[in-house]
Amino acid sequence: MCGIVGYLGPKNPKDVILTGLKSLEYRGYDSAGVSILHEGKFKRVRAEGKLGNLSAKLDGEAFSGHLGIGHTRWATHGKPSERNAHPHCVGGISLVHNGIIENYMELREELVRDGAVLESETDSELVAHLIEREVRAGGDRAAAGNGAAAGVSSALLAAVLRILPRLHGAYAILVVSEREPDTMVAFKNGPPLILGVGPDAMYVGSDVMALVPYTKKVVYLDDGEVVEVKGRSYRVLDHSGATIQKKLVEVNWTADVASKGGFPHFMVKEIFEQPRAVAQAIQPHVNLQKSSVELSGVGFDVDQVLAGIERVFIVACGSSYYTGLVGEYMIERLAKVPVECDIASEFRYRHPVLPKNSLFISISQSGETADTLAAVRMAKQAGAKILSICNVKNSSIDREADGHLYMNAGTEIGVASTKAFSATLALLNLLSLAVAKAKGVLSAEDEAKYVREVLAAPAQIETVLNLDKFFKQAADKLKSYKGFLYLGRGVHYPIAMEGALKLKELAYMHAEGYAAGEMKHGPLALIDDKMAVVTLVPHDDLYEKTLSNLEEAKARGGQIISIGTGESERLEKISQYYLALPEVGWFTLPLLEVVPVQLLAYHVACSLGHDVDQPRNLAKSVTVE
Ligand code: F6R
Numbered sequence: 001m002c003g004i005v006g007y008l009g010p011k012n013p014k015d016v017i018l019t020g021l022k023s024l025e026y027r028g029y030d031s032a033g034v035s036i037l038h039e040g041k042f043k044r045v046r047a048e049g050k051l052g053n054l055s056a057k058l059d060g061e062a063f064s065g066h067l068g069i070g071h072t073r074w075a076t077h078g079k080p081s082e083r084n085a086h087p088h089c090v091g092g093i094s095l096v097h098n099g100i101i102e103n104y105m106e107l108r109e110e111l112v113r114d115g116a117v118l119e120s121e122t123d124s125e126l127v128a129h130l131i132e133r134e135v136r137a138g139g140d141r142a143a144a145g146n147g148a149a150a151g152v153s154s155a156l157l158a159a160v161l162r163i164l165p166r167l168h169g170a171y172a173i174l175v176v177s178e179r180e181p182d183t184m185v186a187f188k189n190g191p192p193l194i195l196g197v198g199p200d201a202m203y204v205g206s207d208v209m210a211l212v213p214y215t216k217k218v219v220y221l222d223d224g225e226v227v228e229v230k231g232r233s234y235r236v237l238d239h240s241g242a243t244i245q246k247k248l249v250e251v252n253w254t255a256d257v258a259s260k261g262g263f264p265h266f267m268v269k270e271i272f273e274q275p276r277a278v279a280q281a282i283q284p285h286v287n288l289q290k291s292s293v294e295l296s297g298v299g300f301d302v303d304q305v306l307a308g309i310e311r312v313f314i315v316a317c318g319s320s321y322y323t324g325l326v327g328e329y330m331i332e333r334l335a336k337v338p339v340e341c342d343i344a345s346e347f348r349y350r351h352p353v354l355p356k357n358s359l360f361i362s363i364s365q366s367g368e369t370a371d372t373l374a375a376v377r378m379a380k381q382a383g384a385k386i387l388s389i390c391n392v393k394n395s396s397i398d399r400e401a402d403g404h405l406y407m408n409a410g411t412e413i414g415v416a417s418t419k420a421f422s423a424t425l426a427l428l429n430l431l432s433l434a435v436a437k438a439k440g441v442l443s444a445e446d447e448a449k450y451v452r453e454v455l456a457a458p459a460q461i462e463t464v465l466n467l468d469k470f471f472k473q474a475a476d477k478l479k480s481y482k483g484f485l486y487l488g489r490g491v492h493y494p495i496a497m498e499g500a501l502k503l504k505e506l507a508y509m510h511a512e513g514y515a516a517g518e519m520k521h522g523p524l525a526l527i528d529d530k531m532a533v534v535t536l537v538p539h540d541d542l543y544e545k546t547l548s549n550l551e552e553a554k555a556r557g558g559q560i561i562s563i564g565t566g567e568s569e570r571l572e573k574i575s576q577y578y579l580a581l582p583e584v585g586w587f588t589l590p591l592l593e594v595v596p597v598q599l600l601a602y603h604v605a606c607s608l609g610h611d612v613d614q615p616r617n618l619a620k621s622v623t624v625e
Helices: 013-027 051-058 104-113 124-143 155-166 266-272 274-285 302-308 318-335 370-381 396-400 419-438 444-465 468-478 492-507 516-521 543-555 569-574 589-607
Strands: 003-008 031-038 041-048 067-073 088-090 093-101 169-177 183-189 194-197 202-205 217-220 226-230 233-237 311-316 339-343 358-364 385-390 403-406 483-488 511-515 531-537 559-565 577-581
Touching: 003 013, 003 093, 003 169, 003 183, 013 031, 013 051, 013 067, 013 202, 031 051, 041 051, 067 093, 067 169, 088 124, 093 104, 093 124, 104 124, 124 155, 124 169, 155 169, 155 183, 155 226, 183 202, 194 233, 202 226, 266 274, 266 589, 274 419, 274 444, 302 419, 311 318, 311 370, 318 339, 318 358, 318 419, 318 492, 358 370, 370 385, 370 396, 385 396, 385 419, 419 444, 419 589, 444 589, 468 577, 468 589, 483 492, 483 516, 483 543, 492 511, 492 531, 492 589, 511 516, 516 543, 531 543, 531 589, 543 559, 543 569, 559 569, 559 589, 577 589
Parallel strands: 311 339, 311 358, 358 385, 385 403, 483 511, 483 531, 531 559, 559 577
Antiparallel strands: 003 067, 003 202, 031 041, 031 067, 088 093, 093 169, 169 183, 183 226, 194 202, 194 217, 226 233
C-alpha cells in the first residue's frame, strides 16, 4: 500500500526521501508528495500519478532544512489527486499515513464542528488536525501551568499520545512539526513501520527497502508502539508513555535490487529469474547425497511437530492462495493428512474450528498482507502451530510465526507475483514430502524420486522460458478476444486460476479460472468464437476427460489455447495454439505450467501498452483490509 519515508540528518532530505520513495513506489503509485523544512517552515510539493511526476516537480526545488517526510499513495478514502496526496499539513504539522481510519466519519464531523477547514477527502488529514488541535491545547495547558505527562518533553509526542485512543482502524503514521525541527514521531497499528538508525542520521520507513541504501540497523515497531526520534537518539514508548526496550536488528538486505538487468520490465526479469528462485528456495532443505528432504532453520522441531499434526490449514490471499491450493493437493495426496486451504479474508471471519494439533501454514510473499496477518493471529490464539512461508525476513507475519520457511526468491518488484509464486510451490513440494515422511507414509524410494523431480525443476523451467516467443507472437491475436476461460483439473486447476488472475491484473481483460469438469455446469454458456479457452492438459490419467471438455468448448466456437506435455496430435488438431511443455509428473508440473500463463498475460498486456510493473489500482503489499 502507501509508502512512507522520513529523514532527520545532515544530508539533503529531498535526495534521501526521493531515493526511499523510488524503492517503495511498487507499494502504491497514484500520487506522491514530500514536506521538507525550508527556512523554518515546511515546503510541501505533491503530484498526482507516478513518482516521476513528483521528481520532475522537485527538480529545481531547494530546501535549507534537515527534516522531511515523503509518501507514495494508494488511495483508500478520496480519489487519486494532488489534493488528496500526502503529506497533509495543518498549522505547522506535516503527516503521512498508510492504512484506514475506520471512525473517519465521526472524527470528520467533530473536527468540522470544531471549526477545522478540511482540504482533502482523506481520513489521513483528520489525524493531522487532531494532532494540531492537541498541540495547541497542550500549549494552552502549559501556559496555564498544567504541562504534558511526566517524561514527555516534546509537545508533538504529547499530542500524539493524547489522540491515540481516538484512532480506530489500521495505521502507520509519521508526523513532524515546524516547532520541533529535530523531532519525528511515528506510531503504528497494523501496517509496518520501521526506524532506521544511521551513524549520523535517523530514518523512518514503511519498508526496509527504503532504509537499506543508508543504514542496515533497524528497529521494527510493533502494534501499539510509538517512536520518538530526537536528534540522533530515539525511544520507543507504549500508549501510556512508558518506555519499551527494543532490539536493534542488523538486516542483510542490499540496495541493488532495483535494476531491470537489461529486461524491459521488472516483471519479465522476475519471470526469467524463476529457475534461480526455485533453486534458492529448495537449496537449504535438500540433502543432495541422499536425495532426501531435511527442512532446516525452521525454528521448531519439524519432525516432531509434523509427526503430531492431525490437520493442516493453509491461509493466504491472491496468488499466494493459489499456491496454497496446490499445497493442499500435494499434502493430502502424499501425507494423507486433511488440509483446508482458505482465503485469509474469509477465514478470519468465518468462525473456523481449529482442532488440537493443527498446523497453520501462512503463505505471504510480503509478509505484510493485513488479512493473512489477522488470520495468523487468530490461529495463534486458537493454539495452532504457525508455520510461515514468506519472502521477507522480519516482516510482520514472519515475526508472529513459530516456524519459518523462506522463499529466498530475492526482492520482487513487479506488482504481479511471479518468482515468489514458483519459490513457494517448490517449498510446498518439499513440505508435503516432509509431512509424509514424518507421518511414516513415504518410502525412501519415493522420497528420493520426488526430491530428484524437484531438483530437476530449475533446468526444466529454463527450457520453458525458451518458449517465450510463442505468446509474444500470439499476443496481437489474443488481445482481440473478449474474454478468457482458464481450465485445469487437480493440481493444474489452481494454476488455471493463477493464469486468469495474471491476465486480469495486467491486461485488464475479463478472465476466469475454472475446474475443467465444471464447465458444463454453467460457464459453457459463455463460449462463442470471441472466447479464448486456455487449458492445461498434461498427459496424465485425466487427459481424456479434459480433452472431452475441450471438444465441448470447441463445438461451441471456443478458441482453444492448450498447454500440454510432449507431442499430442489430438490436442494440436483442436487447438488454435498448442504449447508443449516437457513431460514431467504431476508433482512438479505446476512449476512449469505457471511460466507460460505468466508470459501470456505479460505479452498481451505489453501489446495493449499497459504498465505491467505497476498495473492500475493495485499495490504490492496489501496492508489494509
Ligand atoms: C497477484 C499478486 C497478489 C498477491 C496477494 C498476496 O499477482 O501478487 O494476488 O499474491 O496480494 O500477497 P502476499 O503474498 O504478499 O501476501
